[in-house]
Amino acid sequence: MKAKRRNFMAAFLSLILVVSMMFGNAASIALAAPASLPTGLTAASKTASLDSDGLTATVTFDFNLEEVLANQPTDIVLVFDVANYSGGQSRIENMKKAAKDFVDRFASSQYAGTVRIGIVEFSNSASDVLGFTGTDSTANVAVIKNAITDDVALNTSWTEGANILAGLNNADQMLAQSTATNKVIIVLSAGIPSLGAMQSPSYNDAKQQIFTKADAIKAKGIAVYTANYFNADNLYPNHPFNFGKLAQDIMEGIATPSNQHNSPYVTANNSVVALKDFAEHIMTGIPAVTGASNVVLEDTIPSYFTYVANSLEVKKGTDVYTAYTLDTSNNKIKITFNGTISGGFTVTYKIALNTTAAALIQEGFTFENGFIQDVPTNDGADLSYYSAGSQSHSFADPTVDIPAFLYSFSTVNNGNTGETAVLDSGVVLKNTEVTVPSSPSPAAVSGAVFTGYNADNWPTASSVTITTDAAYVLVYNYNNTFTVVYKLVSNIDGNISSSVVGTETVVSGASLAAVPSVTVPPQYLDEKYVTELSANWDGDITLPVTGNLEFTKYLTVTSKLVVVFKDWNGTILKTEYVVKGSDATAPADPSRDADESYTYAFAGWDTVFTNVQEDLIVTALYESSKIEVPTATPTSTPEPTAVPSQTPTATPVPTAEPTATPQPTAEPTATPVPTAEPTATPEPVIIIEDQTPQAPVVVTQAPTPVPTNVPEPAVTDEPLPVIDITVDETPQGSVDTLPQTGTASTTLLYLLGAAIAAGGGLVLIKSKKTVK
Numbered sequence: 001m002k003a004k005r006r007n008f009m010a011a012f013l014s015l016i017l018v019v020s021m022m023f024g025n026a027a028s029i030a031l032a033a034p035a036s037l038p039t040g041l042t043a044a045s046k047t048a049s050l051d052s053d054g055l056t057a058t059v060t061f062d063f064n065l066e067e068v069l070a071n072q073p074t075d076i077v078l079v080f081d082v083a084n085y086s087g088g089q090s091r092i093e094n095m096k097k098a099a100k101d102f103v104d105r106f107a108s109s110q111y112a113g114t115v116r117i118g119i120v121e122f123s124n125s126a127s128d129v130l131g132f133t134g135t136d137s138t139a140n141v142a143v144i145k146n147a148i149t150d151d152v153a154l155n156t157s158w159t160e161g162a163n164i165l166a167g168l169n170n171a172d173q174m175l176a177q178s179t180a181t182n183k184v185i186i187v188l189s190a191g192i193p194s195l196g197a198m199q200s201p202s203y204n205d206a207k208q209q210i211f212t213k214a215d216a217i218k219a220k221g222i223a224v225y226t227a228n229y230f231n232a233d234n235l236y237p238n239h240p241f242n243f244g245k246l247a248q249d250i251m252e253g254i255a256t257p258s259n260q261h262n263s264p265y266v267t268a269n270n271s272v273v274a275l276k277d278f279a280e281h282i283m284t285g286i287p288a289v290t291g292a293s294n295v296v297l298e299d300t301i302p303s304y305f306t307y308v309a310n311s312l313e314v315k316k317g318t319d320v321y322t323a324y325t326l327d328t329s330n331n332k333i334k335i336t337f338n339g340t341i342s343g344g345f346t347v348t349y350k351i352a353l354n355t356t357a358a359a360l361i362q363e364g365f366t367f368e369n370g371f372i373q374d375v376p377t378n379d380g381a382d383l384s385y386y387s388a389g390s391q392s393h394s395f396a397d398p399t400v401d402i403p404a405f406l407y408s409f410s411t412v413n414n415g416n417t418g419e420t421a422v423l424d425s426g427v428v429l430k431n432t433e434v435t436v437p438s439s440p441s442p443a444a445v446s447g448a449v450f451t452g453y454n455a456d457n458w459p460t461a462s463s464v465t466i467t468t469d470a471a472y473v474l475v476y477n478y479n480n481t482f483t484v485v486y487k488l489v490s491n492i493d494g495n496i497s498s499s500v501v502g503t504e505t506v507v508s509g510a511s512l513a514a515v516p517s518v519t520v521p522p523q524y525l526d527e528k529y530v531t532e533l534s535a536n537w538d539g540d541i542t543l544p545v546t547g548n549l550e551f552t553k554y555l556t557v558t559s560k561l562v563v564v565f566k567d568w569n570g571t572i573l574k575t576e577y578v579v580k581g582s583d584a585t586a587p588a589d590p591s592r593d594a595d596e597s598y599t600y601a602f603a604g605w606d607t608v609f610t611n612v613q614e615d616l617i618v619t620a621l622y623e624s625s626k627i628e629v630p631t632a633t634p635t636s637t638p639e640p641t642a643v644p645s646q647t648p649t650a651t652p653v654p655t656a657e658p659t660a661t662p663q664p665t666a667e668p669t670a671t672p673v674p675t676a677e678p679t680a681t682p683e684p685v686i687i688i689e690d691q692t693p694q695a696p697v698v699v700t701q702a703p704t705p706v707p708t709n710v711p712e713p714a715v716t717d718e719p720l721p722v723i724d725i726t727v728d729e730t731p732q733g734s735v736d737t738l739p740q741t742g743t744a745s746t747t748l749l750y751l752l753g754a755a756i757a758a759g760g761g762l763v764l765i766k767s768k769k770t771v772k
Contacts, residue, residue, distance in 0.1 A: 124348030291342030
């Protein structure tokens with residue numbers, strides 16, 4: 001691509017000075033066909049012209065294909081078996097001689113420019129020897145024959161099983177890249193074709209896999225030929241598997257029935273006969289046609305253009321032609337004509353600019369005299385076809401001149417400075433939409449204020465469409481101003497402060513326009529405070545302003561007192577904020593869970609909370625009552641040899657049976673033990689409950705010894721008796737203050753004697769007292 005290049009900044013500065021321009025129509029450039037054209041093409045040109053919108057170009061191709069003799073292209077793959085059979089070298093030489101004769105037959109015929117030949121060989125595996133090479137020149141024919149002579153060679157490292165399946169796969173893959181009308185595979189086998197290396201459990205399985213592949217190839221329309229270079233009757237004749245017959249069956253199953261040559265061609269001359277027949281058969285399948293086939297017109301569109309959908313039109317003469325396919329992917333136009341065509345064709349389509357004038361200038365194209373000069377409409381166009389051989393023609397690149405316009409947005413200050421500023425300017429394509437810049441804040445002018453714009457030459461919309469050179473100007477207007485201050489005076493619990501909550505600059509004679517809205521600060525809006533904010537400002541804010549002014553509002557904030565209600569354990573039951581001198585409201589009566597010794601009932605609060613004058617903490621009071629619960633279980637009396645002193649550990653239940661104490665392991669030696677052991681006597685226990693929340697005082701009486709010669713009484717199921725005695729106490733009284741006789745309480749001895757006389761059990765002495 002060629003384009004005039006200039007310094008962009010210098011060009012841009014010169015554009016700003018342009019006020020108006022006159023534009024003509026964009027030039028249309030037609031390129032004459034070159035003096036020499038490929039065979040079959042008598043005329044070819046490409047032109048481009050800009051449409052009236054200044055943004056779209058119409059591209060036109062004209063070409064004429066004369067009626068000439070042409071043939072359908074044919075690609076042939078020769079597949080050589082190079083496995084090292086017995087006598088394999090001579091067989092391969094015979095195959096190579098026949099193959100070179102086959103190539104010469106095409107090179108010397110009218111089909112020389114039609115046929116291409118590729119080569120594959122196989123033994124244990126397969127490989128490509130030569131890709132498709134045409135027979136249309138002496139040099140190409142020499143390349144093919146040299147490959148047969150030098151590159152097709154016996155594989156001396158071969159072990160067993162020639163892998164014909166791999167050879168078919170390679171040939172199929174080579175033809176998959178071909179665009180030829182006719183496709184042919186010729187398999188030349190010198191021995192026993194198989195999968196190779198016994199990849200299948202049996203040769204019959206191998207044969208079936210080979211047939212499946214061959215059928216798939218033929219289903220694509222590919223003709224398959226086979227020729228044997230062995231005698232089936234003499235190929236391992238003594239082998240029990242009859243390899244010769246198996247090899248011939250495989251070759252017959254691969255080929256199309258009319259394309260089989262299965263009689264042995266073990267000699268060089270006979271080998272030539274087989275491929276001669278193949279060549280003649282293939283030639284009869286290449287009919288001669290007039291005109292050109294495989295015609296493709298392809299044009300790469302530059303990145304700054306885009307194909308306009310549905311704009312393609314193809315005509316043959318004056319008639320619309322539709323026998324083609326179109327591909328517009330990858331920013332290309334690719335037209336593939338169906339079948340064979342001849343005569344004159346005209347192809348037109350449109351491309352639209354998808355970029356900006358600035359980007360084109362940055363790319364290096366010159367903006368001059370109102371046009372961006374010499375913009376190419378393609379990056380290379382090519383016409384390819386087949387007419388007595390593959391032909392192609394490349395078109396030169398036509399260019400167009402694209403109209404562009406200057407625009408600018410600027411401001412002028414009518415104050416003391418008279419300053420002018422450019423807000424935006426540039427070069428754009430025709431019909432380009434440009435955003436109107438936002439009006440900037442005017443420059444500060446001492447003693448004056450901006451009052452508005454003189455916008456006679458300023459767009460009212462947010463954008464404008466540029467269709468010619470355009471300059472838009474805003475004029476700033478100023479006037480005298482005054483300052484208005486808005487204050488808030490706050491009294492927070494006696495602390496007085498003042499703050500500015502708003503200011504306003506007002507043009508002389510105008511009304512206030514920015515009176516702030518004052519509210520109580522959020523931190524004083526909860527229940528902790530009492531607030532009062534004046535509703536109006538302390539001045540008339542409705543008058544026109546003629547000088548500097550100040551307006552004030554007042555805020556008073558008084559904190560409330562806090563009353564906290566707590567439970568006996570410090571848990572906060574309620575927090576209340578009250579105005580000084582007001583009453584607090586107690587929460588619902590709390591409750592306290594009983595513990596192991598006492599129950600509790602709510603008895604009121606410890607502090608008065610009416611006419612509150614200071615922060616208070618009010619605590620709940622409770623009245624307690626002692627819980628009367630037996631806490632001991634009677635124990636049995638042990639044998640004389642062991643007198644343990646036990647403390648009851650469980651509260652007796654009237655329905656429970658007493659637990660017997662186990663017998664000691666060792667019996668006394670001095671006194672004989674009767675057969676029936678004495679009944680264990682439970683210890684009488686006296687439990688004295690005090691009124692204070694302390695652990696019970698337990699007095700345990702030592703067990704009375706049991707005579708060793710007394711028979712053990714029978715154990716009964718009767719429960720132990722419980723003697724319940726309640727003692728009323730004085731405010732300072734306790735069990736310990738009962739009347740004493742000697743060193744022991746007479747009362748206690750009396751109770752203990754009564755318990756023993758009753759046969760053992762519990763004596764429960766209870767006392768009652770009310771506490772807070």
